Amino acid sequence: MAEGRGSPVRITGVTKRFGDFTAVEDLSLEIAGGELFCLLGGSGSGKTTLLRMLAGFETPDSGRIEIDGQDMTGVPPADRPVNMMFQSYALFPHMTVERNVGYGLRQERLPRAEIAERVRRMLDLVRMTPYAGRKPHQLSGGQRQRVALARALVKQPKVLLLDEPLSALDKKLRGETQFELMQIQERLKTTFIVVTHDQEEAMVLAERIGVMDHGRLIQVDSPRRVYESPKNRFIADFIGRVNLLAARLPAPITAPGPVEVEVPALGGVIAARCDHPPAAGGAAWLVLRPEMIEIAPDPRALPRRGRVEGYAYFGDMTEYRIRVDGTDTLLRAVRTNRPREGEAEIGWDSAISFDIPAGSALVVGE
Amino acid sequence: MTGARRIGAGRALVIWLPMLWLILFFLLPFAIVAHVSLSEATIAMPPYRPALVWPEGGWLPEYRGTLDNYRFLLEDPLYLGAYLGSIRMAGIATALCLLVAYPMAYLIARSAPATRIVLLMLVVLPFWTSSLLRIYALIGVLSPNGFLNSALGWLGLIDPDRPIQFLQTDFAVYLGITFTYLPLMVLPLYATLEKLDPSLLEASADLGASAFGTFWQVTLPLSLPGVLAGCLLVFIPAVGEFVIPALLGGPDQLMIGRVLWTEFFNNRDWPVASAVAIAMLAFLVVPFMILRNSPALRGEG
Numbered sequence: 066m067a068e069g070r071g072s073p074v075r076i077t078g079v080t081k082r083f084g085d086f087t088a089v090e091d092l093s094l095e096i097a098g099g100e101l102f103c104l105l106g107g108s109g110s111g112k113t114t115l116l117r118m119l120a121g122f123e124t125p126d127s128g129r130i131e132i133d134g135q136d137m138t139g140v141p142p143a144d145r146p147v148n149m150m151f152q153s154y155a156l157f158p159h160m161t162v163e164r165n166v167g168y169g170l171r172q173e174r175l176p177r178a179e180i181a182e183r184v185r186r187m188l189d190l191v192r193m194t195p196y197a198g199r200k201p202h203q204l205s206g207g208q209r210q211r212v213a214l215a216r217a218l219v220k221q222p223k224v225l226l227l228d229e230p231l232s233a234l235d236k237k238l239r240g241e242t243q244f245e246l247m248q249i250q251e252r253l254k255t256t257f258i259v260v261t262h263d264q265e266e267a268m269v270l271a272e273r274i275g276v277m278d279h280g281r282l283i284q285v286d287s288p289r290r291v292y293e294s295p296k297n298r299f300i301a302d303f304i305g306r307v308n309l310l311a312a313r314l315p316a317p318i319t320a321p322g323p324v325e326v327e328v329p330a331l332g333g334v335i336a337a338r339c340d341h342p343p344a345a346g347g348a349a350w351l352v353l354r355p356e357m358i359e360i361a362p363d364p365r366a367l368p369r370r371g372r373v374e375g376y377a378y379f380g381d382m383t384e385y386r387i388r389v390d391g392t393d394t395l396l397r398a399v400r401t402n403r404p405r406e407g408e409a410e411i412g413w414d415s416a417i418s419f420d421i422p423a424g425s426a427l428v429v430g431e
Numbered sequence: 432m433t434g435a436r437r438i439g440a441g442r443a444l445v446i447w448l449p450m451l452w453l454i455l456f457f458l459l460p461f462a463i464v465a466h467v468s469l470s471e472a473t474i475a476m477p478p479y480r481p482a483l484v485w486p487e488g489g490w491l492p493e494y495r496g497t498l499d500n501y502r503f504l505l506e507d508p509l510y511l512g513a514y515l516g517s518i519r520m521a522g523i524a525t526a527l528c529l530l531v532a533y534p535m536a537y538l539i540a541r542s543a544p545a546t547r548i549v550l551l552m553l554v555v556l557p558f559w560t561s562s563l564l565r566i567y568a569l570i571g572v573l574s575p576n577g578f579l580n581s582a583l584g585w586l587g588l589i590d591p592d593r594p595i596q597f598l599q600t601d602f603a604v605y606l607g608i609t610f611t612y613l614p615l616m617v618l619p620l621y622a623t624l625e626k627l628d629p630s631l632l633e634a635s636a637d638l639g640a641s642a643f644g645t646f647w648q649v650t651l652p653l654s655l656p657g658v659l660a661g662c663l664l665v666f667i668p669a670v671g672e673f674v675i676p677a678l679l680g681g682p683d684q685l686m687i688g689r690v691l692w693t694e695f696f697n698n699r700d701w702p703v704a705s706a707v708a709i710a711m712l713a714f715l716v717v718p719f720m721i722l723r724n725s726p727a728l729r730g731e732g
Contacts, residue, residue, distance in 0.1 A: 120633075120637060121637075122633055122636075122637075141636070142633070142636045142637050143636050143637070143638075143639045143640060143641065144639075147637075148637055148638065149633075149634070149637045151630050151633070151634055152630075153628065153630055155628065155630040155631050155633065155634035156634075157631060157634075157635075157648075157649060157653075158653070159652045159653055168635070168638050168640075168648075169638035169639055172638060172639035172640045172641075172644060173639060216634075216638070217637075220638065220639065
């Protein structure tokens with residue numbers, strides 16, 4: 066393919082209001098050329114508004130957006146070097162797959178032969194060549210998704226915007242399509258900006274994730290950093306399964322590193338670490354991922370004791386609800402399911418022991 | 432079996448009541464008109480010799496009809512001229528209706544839901560007054576010393592002493608039909624435009640289409656079912672329209688509604704009048720049958 070590398074995007078101090086509602090507030094972000102970037106957030110977080118501003122469907126109230134070094138202020142959607150894949154796919158129902166994919170090229174009034182050739186290559190890329198003559202209503206959801214992708218890519222945009230690209234697909238298809246999307250991105254090296262509310266999707270797809278809440282970008286990091294080192298309580302809670310416990314700091318934390326905090330819910334002091342020190346005087350929380358907790362069926366094997374109040378079997382692993390002895394605290398802990406020689410089975414109401422290894426829990430601010 | 436095939440009394444009523452209505456007020460009169468159209472005219476009461484006659488003591492009727500009336504329609508150029516005149520008149524009026532109604536329907540479909548109801552009300556409101564009253568109002572507007580001429584004179588565009596002759600012209604008839612039938616065009620257009628997914632328009636703009644390009648390639652093709660429905664709703668009654676051409680049109684305008692009237696009331700030739708009516712129906716039904724099978728009208732476009 067002749068497609069070049071994608072272009073960088075720079076968003077500087079962008080704000081967008083709808084009446085009293087601030088959808089995006091003073092947001093700045095730089096995305097590198099050829100990057101696969103995910104904007105992750107719940108509904109109303111402003112992620113879709115940001116995407117629509119990049120496409121040109123909404124105008125920022127203030128701030129500026131640059132694509133490939135060009136200021137996009139006042140540039141209408143038709144003239145931007147970006148294309149968008151819509152959440153509903155927005156395929157033209159009265160056109161065949163081929164006509165849909167060629168639509169963008171026909172607007173440029175390219176020679177027929179060139180259009181046909183580029184459409185053919187694009188249909189090959191998304192493996193839709195056998196369906197070129199079909200209308201959208203004759204396609205399955207996954208096929209429609211691929212047509213929408215081809216239609217958005219055929220103009221060789223410098224940046225491709227994808228609005229919840231996989232949300233309309235069933236779970237199994239979603240997994241396959243995720244990898245396909247990544248492969249295509251890898252091949253074309255176009256900058257992809259994906260908006261999603263599904264943290265799992267963001268983790269699998271993205272090189273970097275930008276987590277949004279209430280119109281603000283809270284953390285921009287690799288999926289691994291976002292999960293293992295969330296910036297605050299909101300992100301720790303939003304991404305992945307977590308035990309969030311109120312913590313008391315003996316003294317304000319000034320620098321990242323190991324800390325000892327008092328956690329009343331666990332009845333004692335926990336040796337944790339801190340990457341993003343909480344604001345002085347503000348609340349502090351202990352972020353304890355379920356997979357960090359070690360469990361043993363022998364109530365004396367590990368230093369802490371608890372009782373199993375319920376469990377859910379997932380096949381690959383089991384999640385336990387553990388009531389910590391001497392407290393009201395219910396902890397979620399997961400353990401992979403593999404044969405463990407000579408070990409008693411952990412069941413309903415089993416008395417067990419558990420441990421939180423030093424440095425496995427994290428302290429964050431509000 | 433839980434009696435799924437048994438049709439309850441209520442359901443039978445719901446099915447048969449409209450059916451009965453259609454039989455009584457559409458099929459039966461149609462059969463009578465068709466029968467008369469095959470009969471021979473005569474000076475009697477009623478003024479025709481029936482095509483179907485029951486012989487003394489016989490059960491089956493005997494057919495003594497004739498196709499002469501239809502043959503007569505073909506031979507006398509007056510009738511063909513009247514048909515073509517009506518179709519031309521209805522066609523132009525339908526096109527005018529479409530041109531006026533499309534922007535209106537588009538605007539209504541794109542406005543805020545609260546505004547939409549008000550605008551739709553305004554479109555339907557004239558329908559609540561008698562159409563005859565509205566036509567007379569139009570006469571008031573178009574007459575030599577009517578509102579339009581006064582306004583033009585006041586603006587200095589025409590000499591007030593030499594007003595423009597609007598009444599008794601084709602223009603007045605087009606205006607009358609467009610004015611009367613406009614809601615029938617706006618409503619189906621609005622219904623299809625309102626269903627149009629706005630993200631399709633955004634996708635089109637995103638792919639580089641201009642506003643006009645989007646309209647031409649996306650909006651218009653997808654609203655075609657509404658366009659066709661609206662055109663049929665306006666065109667079919669406009670072809671047979673009698674009142675508007677009679678009141679607003681000139682005496683030289685030959686329209687099928689007027690011919691029908693003349694044959695029936697002035698010439699008292701019921702068989703020819705019936706043949707005119709049946710032929711007109713055939714003229715309208717056949718194209719409709721063809722259109723009905725087109726994919727665009729079935730909304731698959």
